[in-house]
Amino acid sequence: xxxxxxxxxxxxxxxxxxxxxxxxxxxxxxxxxxxxxxxxxxxxxxxxxxxxxxxxxxxxxxxxxxxxxxxxxxxxxxxxxxxxxxxxxxxxxxxxxxxxxxxxxxxxxxxxxxxxxxxxxxxxxxxxxxxxxxxxxxxxxxxxxxxxxxxxxxxxxxxxxxxxxxxxxxxxxxxxxxxxxxx
Numbered sequence: 369x370x371x372x373x374x375x376x377x378x379x380x381x382x383x384x385x386x387x388x389x390x391x392x393x394x395x396x397x398x399x400x401x402x403x404x405x406x407x408x409x410x411x412x413x414x415x416x417x418x419x420x421x422x423x424x425x426x427x428x429x430x431x432x433x434x435x436x437x438x439x440x441x442x443x444x445x446x447x448x449x450x451x452x453x454x455x456x457x458x459x460x461x462x463x464x465x466x467x468x469x470x471x472x473x474x475x476x477x478x479x480x481x482x483x484x485x486x487x488x489x490x491x492x493x494x495x496x497x498x499x500x501x502x503x504x505x506x507x508x509x510x511x512x513x514x515x516x517x518x519x520x521x522x523x524x525x526x527x528x529x530x531x532x533x534x535x536x537x538x539x540x541x542x543x544x545x546x547x548x549x550x551x
Contacts, residue, residue: 370543373401374403374404374405375407376401376402376403377396377401377402377404377431377432378399378400378401378402378431379396379397379399379431380398380432381398381415381429381430382395382396382397382398382427383395383396383431384396384424384427384428384429384523385414385421385422385423385428386421386422386424386464386504386507386516387419387420387421388420388421388422388464388465388503388504389464389465389502389503389504390421390503391503391504391505391507392500392503393498394419394421394437396416396423398405400416402414402415402416402417402418402421402474404431405420405504406464406534407433408460408462408467408509409426409427409436409459409460409461409462409469409515410425410435410436410468410515411424411425411441411462411464412425412428412431412433413464413465413472414431415512418502421463422464422504422507422512423473424477424511426514429524429545430450430502436460438516438518438520439453439456439457439518439519439520441453441521442453445520445521447481447489450481450489450519450522451479451481451520452518453519454479454481454519454522455471455493455542457477457478457516457518457519458471458476458493458504458512458515458516459471459472460515461508461511461512461515462502463498463504463508464507465504466491466498466548467547468540468547468548469515469545470495470512471541472540472541472544473498473519473539473540473544474535474538474539474540474541474544475495475498475535475539476493476494476495477496477506477530478492478493478494478512479491479493480492480493484523484524485547486523488521488523488524489521489522489523490520490522490523490525490526491516491522491525491526492526492528493512493516493525493526493527493528494527494528494530495508495509495512495527495528495529495530495533496529496530496531496534497529497531497535498535499506499535500531505529509529513525513527530541537550539548
């Protein structure tokens, strides 16, 4: 996905985007020109007139890109199979400013799969942020929720932001620390 770095783009339609790092939603108009600076996990960070914006994967077509498809699951998937797919999905959620997924950043504290009254699976996740005041927090939660919700057999997804214990760089995977230069 790094092949899209600094790729010029012109929006083919109006699209909602989030200003980074403020977290405010704005509308970028059809014909707006910019550059894709990050294309990871199905969402895009674009640079337009000195500002960075996050465009959700569902709007990939406005950038001339393909949207992310729902993951495949094994036939008669067990809860363990579904949990594995959920972790894979969470690994497709990226902080728009850091090219590391939220799992390797150490932001996911808990992920549990259960069954609801209708026989569908319900997923409960505790996650944190690198900083409590992060303007992108709700956007990261929404991204994670959308990516888990498209997993077949998952009916409900509940994600709670928690700040205990506080996040620190030691929670990152070795690969993430190496990638960010925090080794």
